[in-house]
Amino acid sequence: MSVSIPEAIAEVYHISAVPQPSGSRHVVLLADLLGGYNLTCTEIPSLTSEAASNFLLRRGAILEPLVNSNQERLAGYINVNSIGANIFVERADLIVRRRFSVAHELGHYVLHFLPLMDTGAFEQYEQFEIVEALAPFSSEEDADDLPTGQIYLPQRSALISSLPPYEQMEREANQFAAELLMPESVVRSLLDRYAASCRGDDLIWRLASEMLVSRSAMRWRLRNLGLLAVSTAQWN
Amino acid sequence: MGLEFLRNNGAHRMRDDAMRPLLLDNDIAQEEEQQDEEQQIELSYERPADQWYPIDVSGATVPSDWNFRPTRFIDGKDLGRTVAWLQTEEGFPIPVRLSEIGAIVIHNDAGYLRRDWYIMERVVSMIVDPFPWDEIESFAAALQEEGFRLLQCQEPRGRLTYDFQEMRKATQNRSMDEMMRLEKQALMRSSDAPVLVDGRLGSRTGGFDELNTPVVGMIKGHQRNYLHPQGWRTYYDLHLGQRTPAFLLKQKNIDVVSWYLRLDGTPNDLPSWGIVRLEIPVPFFDQKLGRDWAYINRLSHLICQYRCKDKSYQRASVSLYPIQRAEECLGALFTGAETIINRFYSLTQL
Numbered sequence: 001m002s003v004s005i006p007e008a009i010a011e012v013y014h015i016s017a018v019p020q021p022s023g024s025r026h027v028v029l030l031a032d033l034l035g036g037y038n039l040t041c042t043e044i045p046s047l048t049s050e051a052a053s054n055f056l057l058r059r060g061a062i063l064e065p066l067v068n069s070n071q072e073r074l075a076g077y078i079n080v081n082s083i084g085a086n087i088f089v090e091r092a093d094l095i096v097r098r099r100f101s102v103a104h105e106l107g108h109y110v111l112h113f114l115p116l117m118d119t120g121a122f123e124q125y126e127q128f129e130i131v132e133a134l135a136p137f138s139s140e141e142d143a144d145d146l147p148t149g150q151i152y153l154p155q156r157s158a159l160i161s162s163l164p165p166y167e168q169m170e171r172e173a174n175q176f177a178a179e180l181l182m183p184e185s186v187v188r189s190l191l192d193r194y195a196a197s198c199r200g201d202d203l204i205w206r207l208a209s210e211m212l213v214s215r216s217a218m219r220w221r222l223r224n225l226g227l228l229a230v231s232t233a234q235w236n
Numbered sequence: 237m238g239l240e241f242l243r244n245n246g247a248h249r250m251r252d253d254a255m256r257p258l259l260l261d262n263d264i265a266q267e268e269e270q271q272d273e274e275q276q277i278e279l280s281y282e283r284p285a286d287q288w289y290p291i292d293v294s295g296a297t298v299p300s301d302w303n304f305r306p307t308r309f310i311d312g313k314d315l316g317r318t319v320a321w322l323q324t325e326e327g328f329p330i331p332v333r334l335s336e337i338g339a340i341v342i343h344n345d346a347g348y349l350r351r352d353w354y355i356m357e358r359v360v361s362m363i364v365d366p367f368p369w370d371e372i373e374s375f376a377a378a379l380q381e382e383g384f385r386l387l388q389c390q391e392p393r394g395r396l397t398y399d400f401q402e403m404r405k406a407t408q409n410r411s412m413d414e415m416m417r418l419e420k421q422a423l424m425r426s427s428d429a430p431v432l433v434d435g436r437l438g439s440r441t442g443g444f445d446e447l448n449t450p451v452v453g454m455i456k457g458h459q460r461n462y463l464h465p466q467g468w469r470t471y472y473d474l475h476l477g478q479r480t481p482a483f484l485l486k487q488k489n490i491d492v493v494s495w496y497l498r499l500d501g502t503p504n505d506l507p508s509w510g511i512v513r514l515e516i517p518v519p520f521f522d523q524k525l526g527r528d529w530a531y532i533n534r535l536s537h538l539i540c541q542y543r544c545k546d547k548s549y550q551r552a553s554v555s556l557y558p559i560q561r562a563e564e565c566l567g568a569l570f571t572g573a574e575t576i577i578n579r580f581y582s583l584t585q586l
Contacts, residue, residue, distance in 0.1 A: 027377040031370035043368060089369070095388065098369040197355075197421035202442055205417070209385065212376050 005176050008110045012036065012180070021186050026210045028181050030099055034106060038084065041102055045091040047074045049133055052088045061086065066131065075147055076101030076134035080113050090136070096214040100146075100177050101134055107176030108132045108151070112169050116162065132173075146174045146220055175224070181213050182221040191227060237371050238378035242584045245367070247322035247332065249586050277462050278484035281493065282529065287481075288470045293497075294477035296530070296537040304450045304531065305538060306432040308352065311562035312339040312419040314412050315570055316359075318404055319577050320586055324366040328396040331404040333361040334384075334580050335411045336570045339418035341426055342562040349561045353425045355418050356569055358576060361387040361410045363403065366396065382583055387414055416440060423451070432539070434559050437515045441489045446517040447524060452535060453492070453515040456554040458508065462494070472507050474498040479536045482529075484518065491518040497536050499543040500553040510553040514539070 003011075013020055016036025018029050034041055044051050053066040056079065066079060075097065077088040087105045089098045113130050134149035148170040151163070163169065190207050198206050201215070208218040222228040237244060279285060298305065316335020323329055338356030342349050360379055364372045364386070376386040391397075392406040416439045423433060423443030430450040433440060437453040444451045462483065463471060470480050475498060482495040492515040500510030514536070525531050544555040580586075 023381075024383065025377050025380045027373060027380060029373065029377055031373055041370070095364050095367075095369045095372050099373065102369070197424045198417075199424065200442055202417055202420055209387065210380075212373060212386075212388075 003111055003115060005107075005111070005172065005179055008107075008176065009180055012106070012110060021183060026186050026190065027212045028183070030102060030106075030181065033180075034087070034102070037106075037109065039087055039106070039109065040084070041087040041089065043091040043098065044088050047077060047088055047090040048072055049074065049077055049131070052077045052079060052086075055088070056086060068131070072133070073136050074133050074149075075136045076105050076149070078105040078108060078113075078130075078132050080109065080117075080130040085109055085113070094214065096208070096212060096217070099181060099212065100214065100217055103177035103180050104134055104147075104149070104173045105132065107173035107180070108149075108169065111172050111176055112151075112163060119162065146178075146217070148174070174220075178217060178221045178224060182211055182218065184225060186211065187221060187225060187227070191222075237374045239375065239382070239584050241367075241371050241375035241378075242320060242322060242332065242586055245322045245371075247320045247584075247586060249581065250318050250320055250331075252317050274488050275460075276486040278486070279462075279464055279467060281484040282481040282495075285464050285466045288464075288466045290470055290474050290478040291481065291533070292478050293533045293536040294540065296533040298534045298537055302534065304430050304535065306430045306450070306452060306535075306542075307344045308426045308429050308431040309342045309344070309556070309558035309562055310339065310419055310422045310426065310431060310433040311342075311559050311566065312415045312422070312434070313337065313563065313566045313570070314415040315567075315573055316411065317573065317577075318407065319580060320584075321400070324396065326366075326396070328366065328398060329400045329403055330363050330366065331400065331407045333404075333407045333411055334577055335359055335361070336573070336576060337411060337415040337418060338566050338569065339415065339422040340562050340566045340569075341422045341431075342558050342565065344558055349558055351565050353422060354566065354569060355421055356566070357418075358384045359387050359411055359414060360384050360580075361389055361407045361414075363389045363391055363396070363407065365391065384580075387411060413439075419443070432556070432558075434562075437492055437517060438487050438489045444517075446490060447519040449517075450520065451517065452539075454539070454556070454559075455513040455515065458511075458513065471496055471511070474501075474511060476501060476510070477537070477540050479532070482532055485515070492516060493518055493521045493532075495532065495536075497539060499540055499556075505553075512539075512554050 012033050016033045018032040021028055042055060044055060048071045049066060049069040050071050053069040056062045057065060075090050075093060079086050087102055089101045132149050132151045135147045151166060151169060187207065190210055194203055194206050204215050204218050208215045314335050314337045316333060318331045319334045320332040321329055336356060336358050338354060340354040341352040343352040379386050387410050389407050389410040392402050397403060419433065420440050420443030423431065423440060428445060428449050432452050432454060435453055436455055437451065467480065474496065479495050479497040482493050485492050485494050494513055494515045496511050496513050498511050521527060539556065542556040542558060544557045544560050546560065
């Protein structure tokens with residue numbers, strides 16, 4: 001059932017028929033990538049699972065309130081059922097964080113939920129729900145930690161055993177979001193261009209600005225690629 | 237949506253217009269006072285207050301092979317204006333600033349000034365967070381394909397305001413901030429060569445080695461009161477080629493040794509005419525040079541020699557001719573604001 005992250009990203013581009021960033025464009029067109037899966041994305045102020053549930057009820061997308069919905073503040077949320085999938089993000093978050101939340105939820109969708117549904121675990125027309133709630137980001141823009149979430153499979157808890165452990169799924173969703181929004185080829189190309197004249201936070205700032213991501217996400221990605229030492233070399 | 241983002245959100249063109257006073261500026265004044273408190277000043281660094289008097293540097297002897305003679309000069313430029321504005325759903329006005337920003341290194345090579353390195357780019361600055369992420373993403377990507385970079389501005393003091401001028405100032409500050417980042421890149425390119433930068437060192441930290449780079453910042457405007465009464469008496473007593481004693485400025489980003497130097501002025505000019513403030517990093521002066529006051533005298537003497545003598549140049553009294561040359565070189569590299577603005581209007585269909 002497991003799909004490698006590069007394979008999953010290649011599949012996302014293939015399905016959506018969106019061109020990969022290249023040349024002068026370094027911003028990934030995430031909204032267009034969602035279109036390939038017919039995923040909707042809604043921005044809600046003061047996002048909670050209850051607010052998402054109420055939104056879906058008003059739209060007629062669900063007939064009963066989501067199980068386990070509550071008032072805990074969230075950065076992102078995805079609800080997958082037999083009809084479709086809906087992503088929600090916190091409206092008050094910075095644009096760069098909202099994009100990361102959406103990419104994180106898309107990661108869960110293509111890495112974990114689609115493969116689960118493809119296993120035939122669900123009968124045709126069977127009502128089911130899979131939910132993932134992404135915790136809010138740190139209030140510090142420079143915080144190095146990426147947020148993690150919690151997955152619920154309310155009606156079919158037996159299926160949980162066919163999914164990877166929670167921590168692994170969260171790591172994978174973050175890795176997916178980072179690789180999707182900051183492709184290695186683009187990061188390396190920008191690093192080649194700017195490393196000679198920018199250092200430390202200035203270089204991270206520059207790269208983040210070019211790719212419309214947060215500085216913390218860019219720092220995480222550089223560390224992940226083993227390039228943080230290059231970027232943060234200071235005068236000695 | 238792409239480049240149609242502005243039009244689809246009801247943006248209006250805006251004519252070239254000078255900055256107006258802020259509508260609600262009480263909080264801003266308080267904020268500036270708080271920033272002042274972040275600085276600590278040690279005026280007795282070179283001399284106690286009762287021994288402050290002008291120091292003549294015109295007689296300072298500078299050996300021809302002196303290693304610390306500034307040979308590289310760095311200047312930056314932010315040429316642009318607010319070209320449009322739109323509103324958020326709540327009615328907050330969002331200015332859109334378009335500018336060409338750049339930085340340049342001019343090298344004094346045995347008396348010949350030549351361009352060593354430069355960088356320039358076109359940027360669009362605006363507060364983006366009130367808008368849907370997918371629209372901004374598409375707008376940023378489309379701008380990038382046309383050679384513009386979208387700079388995301390922070391909301392002034394962490395919240396939106398209905399005061400257009402305050403929003404406009406925040407937008408302008410963002411492109412200025414990006415220009416200073418380009419100046420830092422220019423500083424990096426200058427390596428450890430003795431270098432003079434037009435402006436404060438505090439906003440350019442990271443671009444030079446505080447211990448080993450002989451870097452000097454030259455500040456033309458005087459916006460803060462650093463001096464005691466005897467300091468001000470000394471300041472106004474300065475004649476051409478004289479400096480005040482040096483003092484220590486402990487700041488958030490960098491500690492600097494600073495002093496005032498008169499580059500120009502006759503008895504009939506304004507009292508502060510032709511006076512600049514200079515800054516050098518404390519680690520370099522304290523640790524590398526062991527507080528060698530002769531360094532400050534020699535440096536001041538050389539800066540006086542570099543002073544701009546072209547009276548047709550508006551800021552000649554507080555400028556150096558390599559900096560004037562840098563400004564001219566950079567200006568020549570820019571396309572021209574109105575050309576870029578017209579292209580922007582055409583692309584965005586405003």
